[in-house]
Amino acid sequence: MDNNRILKNKEEQTMNHKDQELKKAGLKVTLPRIKILQILESTPEWHMTAEDIYQALRDAQEDVGIATVYRVLTQFEAAGLITRHSFDSGPAVYELDRGDGHDHMVCTETGKVVEFQDAEIQKIQAKIAKDNGYIVVGHSLVLYVKPI
Numbered sequence: 001m002d003n004n005r006i007l008k009n010k011e012e013q014t015m016n017h018k019d020q021e022l023k024k025a026g027l028k029v030t031l032p033r034i035k036i037l038q039i040l041e042s043t044p045e046w047h048m049t050a051e052d053i054y055q056a057l058r059d060a061q062e063d064v065g066i067a068t069v070y071r072v073l074t075q076f077e078a079a080g081l082i083t084r085h086s087f088d089s090g091p092a093v094y095e096l097d098r099g100d101g102h103d104h105m106v107c108t109e110t111g112k113v114v115e116f117q118d119a120e121i122q123k124i125q126a127k128i129a130k131d132n133g134y135i136v137v138g139h140s141l142v143l144y145v146k147p148i
């Protein structure tokens with residue numbers, strides 16, 4: 001098997017995998033949906049604005065309009081594939097829902113989003129909820145920070 005053939009198979013496998021994810025979420029498989037899912041899965045930054053995604057599509061020579069990007073993101077969010085965050089500064093950012101309940105800090109100078117997870121904080125949140133007669137079913141914690 002030559003390299004091109006192997007590459008092609010790999011690409012096909014990735015596409016099939018995306019197909020499954022979309023179908024599982026109850027969404028019809030369309031090229032823009034596959035491409036946007038792919039971008040969200042491969043970004044090292046995890047959190048992207050609609051504009052970032054649009055730019056990444058353009059860089060990859062994909063002909064997907066900004067209106068389509070917004071529409072697909074809304075559909076993904078409704079299907080539970082992604083989470084949308086509206087931090088105080090800047091436009092909404094989107095990330096794949098990995099179900100790990102992490103928290104965020106946002107740099108007020110650069111807009112950079114950093115994830116963190118702290119068992120101690122989660123324990124305290126659970127205790128506060130319990131003291132008030134509740135259990136935690138979801139939470140959102142954002143620290144606004146600046147470089148030291």
Ligand SMILES: [Zn+2]
Pocket residue numbers: 046047095102103104115
């Ligand atoms: Zn995150």
